[in-house]
Amino acid sequence: MDATIIILILIGFxxxxxxxxxxxxxxGVIFMLGRYWKVKGPGLIIVIPGIQKMVKVSLRTVVMDVPPQDIITRDNxxxxxxxxLYFRVMDxxxxxxxxxxxxxxxxxxxQTTLRSILGQSQLDDLLSKRDEINSQLQKxxxxxxxxxxxxxxxxxxxNVDLPQEMQRALAKQAEAERERRAKVINAKGEFEAAEKLGQAADT
Known part of the structure; x- marks a missing residue:
């Protein structure tokens, strides 16, 4: 009697x-006796225990972070x-x-592609041509x-994290560029003022 109950429970399971x-x-990717059979789903799927095996696959887009990579650019x-990275299973x-x-x-x-592609790029391109690099990586x-x-x-x-000395150098370069622009603007203003004074003197 006990054996019969156990058998019935196993059959039910x-x-x-x-x-x-x-x-x-x-x-669901279905294998029958170890061989690929077919892809099924969505909905109710019947898998025969002991004969068939199903492996589930999600078709949703996966958002995957690529961990920080140490990269030496083309200009060292x-x-x-x-x-x-955004990707999904199509097949x-x-x-x-x-x-x-x-x-x-x-x-x-x-990860390997990120190191390879960016290692062929100049630092300026890495900072200013981000869209082009993204497209190349995707392709x-x-x-x-x-x-x-x-x-x-x-x-x-x-993110592109630069060494501290490079950050300071870029900050100095940006400051020098701002000072240069300020001098150009001041010189232009002085020139226009002098020109107006000259025109006023002529009249």
């Missing part, structure tokens, strides 16, 4: 475990740069089969994640 509900933004300035089958962990792989790829990373079924929509460089 297996029966109910076969039913899975996937949300609108989820898909050491900076610390971080970024943010659940590839995301599960073609790469072991698409989230980890995308994170590692974004390169997206091309490499495409075989994994991952679409990189956007990459944004967030």
């Amino acid at each position: 297996l029966f109910f475990s076969a039913f899975n509900v996937l949300r609108e933004y989820e898909r 300035v050491t900076v610390k740069v971080n970024a943010v 659940p089958q590839k995301a599960i089969i073609e790469v072991e962990d698409y989230l980890y792989a995308t994170s590692q790829l974004s 390169v990373i997206d091309e490499q994640t495409e075989p994994w079924g991952v679409k990189v929509a956007n990459v944004e460089v967030k």
